[in-house]
Amino acid sequence: MRLIGHVKSESGAKTLGDYLVSLDIRNLIEPDAEGWAVWVYSEDQIAVGQQALTDYLRNPGDSRFRNASQNAAVVEERQRRERERLEERIHTRDRVWESSVMGPATLTLIVLSIAVTLLKSLEPSSPVIDALSISSNPGHDLPEVRHGEIWRLLTPIFIHFGLLHIVFNMLMLRDMGSLVESRRGSRVLIFLVVALGIGSNVGQYLYSGPGFGGMSGVLYGLLGYIWLRGQCDPASGLHVAPTTLALMLVWFFLCLSNVIPNVANVCHAVGLILGMLIGAAPMARPGA
Numbered sequence: 254m255r256l257i258g259h260v261k262s263e264s265g266a267k268t269l270g271d272y273l274v275s276l277d278i279r280n281l282i283e284p285d286a287e288g289w290a291v292w293v294y295s296e297d298q299i300a301v302g303q304q305a306l307t308d309y310l311r312n313p314g315d316s317r318f319r320n321a322s323q324n325a326a327v328v329e330e331r332q333r334r335e336r337e338r339l340e341e342r343i344h345t346r347d348r349v350w351e352s353s354v355m356g357p358a359t360l361t362l363i364v365l366s367i368a369v370t371l372l373k374s375l376e377p378s379s380p381v382i383d384a385l386s387i388s389s390n391p392g393h394d395l396p397e398v399r400h401g402e403i404w405r406l407l408t409p410i411f412i413h414f415g416l417l418h419i420v421f422n423m424l425m426l427r428d429m430g431s432l433v434e435s436r437r438g439s440r441v442l443i444f445l446v447v448a449l450g451i452g453s454n455v456g457q458y459l460y461s462g463p464g465f466g467g468m469s470g471v472l473y474g475l476l477g478y479i480w481l482r483g484q485c486d487p488a489s490g491l492h493v494a495p496t497t498l499a500l501m502l503v504w505f506f507l508c509l510s511n512v513i514p515n516v517a518n519v520c521h522a523v524g525l526i527l528g529m530l531i532g533a534a535p536m537a538r539p540g541a
Contacts, residue, residue, distance in 0.1 A: 254281070255299050258306045259288045266291065268321050269309050275324035278302055358439040359430035362446065363423050366468060369411040370419045385412055387454055388463045395458070410450045412466030422468040428497065429475040436490045445531065449474030449524050456523035470520035476501050477528025485535045 260266040260282075266289035270282045273293070278301060281292040293302040309318055373382050383389055385408040390396050398405050413419040434442040453470025476493065483491040505525075508516040 254292050254294045255296065257291050257293050257299060257302045259290055260309070261288045263289055265289070265309070265313060268313070268318050269306060271325035272309065272318055272321035273302060273305060275321055275328050276301065276305065277328065355427060355431045356434035356439055356442070358442045359427065359434050362430060363426060366411045366413060366419065366423060370413040373412060382412065385409065386463055386466065387458050391462050393459055393462060406451045406454060407447060409454050409466045410468050410471055413468070414466065418467060422472060425472045425501070426468055429472060429479060432479060432491065433475060445475060445478060446471050448531070449527055452527045453520040453524035457517045457520040460519040465517040465520065467517065467520070469517065470524035472524070473501065473505065473521045474524035474528030477525045478532040481529045481532030485533055
């Protein structure tokens with residue numbers, strides 16, 4: 254904040270302050286030994302503020318200053334509305350999760366996952382389940398995909414193994430999917446699920462071959478996306494609740510250390526990295 258000069262009368266100082274507000278220049282007017290001191294908060298606006306002070310002292314009756322109070326009121330009302338809109342988008346970390354409403358994309362993903370998992374439990378050798386796995390070939394060349402069955406790159410995310418697996422993943426999907434969908438829209442969530450699902454599935458297949466499934470790669474990708482996007486753009490309303498972040502990271506390292514065995518850890522790692530990269534993408538834009 255910088256002192257740009259003085260005005261002798263209180264009414265004159267208020268008029269000048271209103272005029273500066275109308276120019277979107279945040280200022281402070283206060284009395285001191287020399288009259289009424291005029292301060293400008295932003296260093297970038299000092300020159301404009303000093304010119305306005307000079308113009309006012311030279312001709313305080315100018316129409317710009319006569320209408321200053323009315324113009325300042327308009328600017329302040331606009332700023333108030335902008336603050337209200339921003340407050341509607343920015344939530345505390347705990348309130349974000351509580352206020353998220355499940356959208357159609359999130360609900361569809363949950364329904365599909367439950368339906369596929371139920372089918373698998375009732376008929377483990379079902380040709381439908383086989384067609385949803387990334388491959389039936391133990392190699393690493395994706396023969397079915399190369400012959401046109403490209404859906405296999407994504408559909409393993411709907412296959413789960415056991416009650417704990419499906420329940421944990423669907424609870425996390427309900428929270429994180431709903432958050433992304435309510436803040437960024439269904440299209441963004443679908444894009445993320447497809448990109449994260451394919452990336453994590455291919456990474457796991459190249460590492461260990463077929464025989465895996467689950468939404469975990471997508472979930473860790475959503476975690477990374479929400480975390481980094483919230484850091485890059487606080488107004489996005491995307492923030493990770495501390496308890497959710499702690500739970501997901503503890504689970505990640507328990508699986509990685511084989512305390513919880515038979516887990517597709519590469520899915521988790523690839524999904525998390527991809528999500529963080531997508532979330533941090535705005536920082537790569539010029540001027541970001």
